[in-house]
Amino acid sequence: MPAGVAAGHPATTEVGLRVLAAGGSAADAAVAAMLAGCAAESVLTGLAGGGFATYFDASTGEVTCLDFFCSVPGLGSTTPAAPMVPIKISFGGVPQRYEIGASSVGVPGIPAGAGEIHRRWGRLPWQRIVAPAQNLARSGVLLPGAHARTLVSLAPAMLPGLGAAVYAPDGRLLEGGELLHHPGLDTTFGILAEEGPAAFYTGRIGAAMVSEVAAGGGVLSPLDLSSYRVMQAPVSSASFGPCRVLARADLNETIRTIAALPPLFSPLDLASALLAYGSQRLGDTTNISVVDSAGNACVITMTLGIGAGVWLPGLGVHLNSMLGEGELIRPGTLPGERMASCMCPAVVLDPAGALVMAIGSAGATRIRTAIIQTLTNVLVHGDDMTTAIRRPRFHPVSVDGSRLVHLEPGCDPSHFTGFKVQHWDRLDHYFGGVSAVGLAGAAGDPRRGGVGRTL
Numbered sequence: 001m002p003a004g005v006a007a008g009h010p011a012t013t014e015v016g017l018r019v020l021a022a023g024g025s026a027a028d029a030a031v032a033a034m035l036a037g038c039a040a041e042s043v044l045t046g047l048a049g050g051g052f053a054t055y056f057d058a059s060t061g062e063v064t065c066l067d068f069f070c071s072v073p074g075l076g077s078t079t080p081a082a083p084m085v086p087i088k089i090s091f092g093g094v095p096q097r098y099e100i101g102a103s104s105v106g107v108p109g110i111p112a113g114a115g116e117i118h119r120r121w122g123r124l125p126w127q128r129i130v131a132p133a134q135n136l137a138r139s140g141v142l143l144p145g146a147h148a149r150t151l152v153s154l155a156p157a158m159l160p161g162l163g164a165a166v167y168a169p170d171g172r173l174l175e176g177g178e179l180l181h182h183p184g185l186d187t188t189f190g191i192l193a194e195e196g197p198a199a200f201y202t203g204r205i206g207a208a209m210v211s212e213v214a215a216g217g218g219v220l221s222p223l224d225l226s227s228y229r230v231m232q233a234p235v236s237s238a239s240f241g242p243c244r245v246l247a248r249a250d251l252n253e254t255i256r257t258i259a260a261l262p263p264l265f266s267p268l269d270l271a272s273a274l275l276a277y278g279s280q281r282l283g284d285t286t287n288i289s290v291v292d293s294a295g296n297a298c299v300i301t302m303t304l305g306i307g308a309g310v311w312l313p314g315l316g317v318h319l320n321s322m323l324g325e326g327e328l329i330r331p332g333t334l335p336g337e338r339m340a341s342c343m344c345p346a347v348v349l350d351p352a353g354a355l356v357m358a359i360g361s362a363g364a365t366r367i368r369t370a371i372i373q374t375l376t377n378v379l380v381h382g383d384d385m386t387t388a389i390r391r392p393r394f395h396p397v398s399v400d401g402s403r404l405v406h407l408e409p410g411c412d413p414s415h416f417t418g419f420k421v422q423h424w425d426r427l428d429h430y431f432g433g434v435s436a437v438g439l440a441g442a443a444g445d446p447r448r449g450g451v452g453r454t455l
Contacts, residue, residue: 001291001295001354001355001438001439002291002437002439002441002442002454003291003292003455004017004020004290004437004452004453004454004455005017005020005029005033005288005289005290005442005452005453006288006289006290006385006435006436006437006442006444006451006452006453007033007037007286007287007289007450007451007452008041008288008362008433008435008444008445009037009041009141009144009286009449009451010449010451011040011141011142012033012037012040012288013033013444013452014453015032015036015132015133016029016030016033016288016290017029017453017455018032018132019128019129019132020290020292020293020455022128023123023124024123024124024129024292025121025124025292025294025296025298026121026291026296026297027055027117027118027121027122027296027298028118028121028122028123028124028129029290029298030053030117030288030298030299030300031114031118031122031129032132032133033288033300034110034113034114034288034300035047035114035129035130035133036132036133036136037286037288037302038110038133039133039136039137039141039182039185040136040141040180041147041286042166042180042182042304042318043147043150043151043154043158043167044147044285044286044304044362044448045285045286045302045304046110046304046307046320047110047111047188047200048105048108048110048200048209048304048320049070049108049109049302049303049305049320050068050069050070050106050108050109050110050113050302050303050320050339050341051069051109051110051301051302052065052066052067052068052069052233052248052300052301052341052343052344053065053066053068053113053117053299053301053345054066054235054246054248054297054345054346054347054358054360055117055120055121055296055297056298056347056349056355056358057296058295058296058297058354059294061349063235063246063347063349064120064232064235065232065234065235065247065248065345066113066116066117066230066231066232067109067232067233067248067338068109068110068112068116069109069338069341069343070108070109070320070338070339071107071224071228071335071336071337071338072106072107072323072329072333072336072337072338072339073105073107073213073219073220073221073224073323073335074219074221074224074336075221075223075224075227075335076221076223077219077221080219081103081218081219082101082103082216082217083101083103084099084101084104085099085309086098086099087156088156089153089154089155089156089157089306090153098157098305098321098324098325099321099323099324100156100157100160100307100310100321100324101216101217101218101308101309101310101324102213102215102216102217102218102310103216103217103323104218104305104320104321104322104323104324105209105213105220105308105310105319105320105321105322105323106220106320106322106323106339107225108209108319109228109230110302111192111199111200111201112197112200112228112229113230113300114129114197115196115230116230117298117300121296126196127193127194130192130193131193133189134186134189134190134193135186137182137185137188138186139181140179140180140182141179141180141181142177142178142179143174143175143176143177143178143179144176144449145175145176145177145449146176146429146446146447146448146449147176147448147449148174148175149176149429150429150448151167151173152173154306154307155167157306157307157308157309157321158306158307158309158318159309160309160310161309161311162311162313163311163318166180166181166182166316167180182316183314184312184314184315184316184317185315185316185317187314187315187316188205188312188315188317191204192205200225201225201226201228202222202225202226206225208313208315209225209312209319210222210225212310212311212319213310216310224336234248234249235248236248236256238255238256238258238259239258240258240348241263241379241380242350243348243349243351243356244348245258245346245347245375246346246347246348246349247344247345247347248345250341250367250368251328251340252342252344252367253368254344254346254368254371254372255344257273257274257276258372258375261273266415267394267411267412267415267416268415268416268417268418270372270373270376271394271403271419274368274369274395274396275396275397275398285301285302285303285343285361285362285363285364285367286301286302286303286362286433286448287299287300287302287345287360287361287434287435288300288301288360288435289358289359289360289435289436289437289442289452290358290437291355291358291437291438291442293455295354295355297347297355297358297437299346300345300360301343301344301361301362302343303320303322303341303343303362304318304320305320305325306324307319307320307321308321309321322339323339328340328341342365342367342368343360343367344361344367345360346358346359346360346371347359348375348379348438355438356379356438356439357375357378357436357437357438357439357440358436358438359371359374359434359435359436360434360435361432361433361434361435361445362433362445362448363430363431363432363433366395366430366431366432367432369394369395369396369431369432370393370431370432370433370434370445371432371434373391373393373394374388374389377389377391378438378440383440384440384441385436385437385438385440385442385443385452386452388436388440388443389434389436389443389444389445389446389450390427390446391410392407392408392410392411392427393411393431394406394407394408394416395431396416396419402420403418403419404419404421404422405419405420405421405422406422406424406430407422407423407424408426408428408431409424409425409426409427427446429447429448431447432447433447433450434450435450435452436452437452441454
């Protein structure tokens with residue numbers, strides 16, 4: 001099993017590799033890359049977001065899933081939140097309605113999640129893990145072309161408030177290859193290194209969040225922040241040929257979908273199984289997959305929603321918009337309780353319990369589509385990881401009772417009897433963003449500027 005890192009930005013991957021080379025564990029490298037991604041991949045994620053992690057311990061064979069997703073605020077609040085601000089955005093011509101503003105901000109989980117992963121499985125000092133992200137925040141990073149194309153879609157959420165100075169510093173949106181810099185974000189990482197994740201929950205960054213959200217009519221309170229805890233989620237598994245796929249039970253039921261597939265399935269079988277569960281929500285995420293030299297694996301998927309358009313002055317932090325994705329709040333969810341998510345960081349084990357692959361994807365409801373097709377390409381067709389992730393994908397949806405399948409160039413429409421067909425002219429962000437490391441190598445998804453490398 002090669003040691004390696006796959007992530008959604010070259011700088012994120014490089015940070016993880018350097019930590020591995022310095023003797024860090026898979027958890028050390030994944031957390032360092034996770035924090036680096038909050039500087040390098042801020043079109044997709046940020047420190048005020050949330051996510052999930054799956055960790056494989058090679059010495060025991062144990063798989064652990066951690067939930068550090070956003071919680072619903074409002075503990076102890078008696079003041080109704082001001083209305084959220086509706087916006088319309090489009091991914092690849094597919095329109096979606098979102099809501100942003102201070103009232104869309106959920107309780108963030110990324111700082112607590114980073115701290116908990118490091119506490120459980122890290123071995124390098126915390127300050128060593130945070131330092132690379134602080135350096136990236138200080139210098140800025142080059143914006144990949146794939147992220148620049150995403151920025152065009154997300155501009156209505158990214159440009160309000162201080163966002164215009166970050167993403168359109170000369171009055172126009174940044175383009176691929178230009179410098180992305182968040183003034184003040186290095187200060188935030190410095191506080192995080194010095195005070196630990198508590199700075200976001202009972203410290204000065206948390207106080208700044210409460211103040212900004214309150215000024216905009218939101219209900220995030222000190223009690224919401226101080227009550228936040230990382231949770232351990234049950235691990236689900238399903239057979240995929242002779243292997244097992246292990247992950248949390250997500251909103252789109254990835255593991256259940258895999259379990260429902262016949263032993264030898266066609267693209268039509270898979271499309272039909274994908275339509276049996278879940279919704280068609282878009283959204284924005286990023287993923288990091290790491291395997292260390294001992295065979296331990298850590299996979300982290302995280303998101304900011306699309307961003308609330310609310311920033312912390314002088315700290316370079318864009319707050320999440322998770323409450324603006326209403327279907328992620330299940331009926332009966334109370335303040336302090338977790339929102340739902342389609343994120344599904346996973347590991348694949350062979351019949352002896354040894355690691356075959358660490359894999360995850362961005363892409364909301366296309367996450368499981370991208371993961372299952374990549375698994376098929378590697379485990380059934382024998383692809384190396386780069387080829388498997390680059391292969392064209394399809395994604396089925398149900399529209400007004402009709403079955404429609406979106407096809408990237410190279411997908412054969414004759415496989416999808418009974419489906420209307422929507423042809424795409426390119427490999428696109430819409431079809432997710434896989435990053436994976438395993439026996440087949442390491443690779444990130446070109447659809448989202450991803451890179452994978454081994455030591």
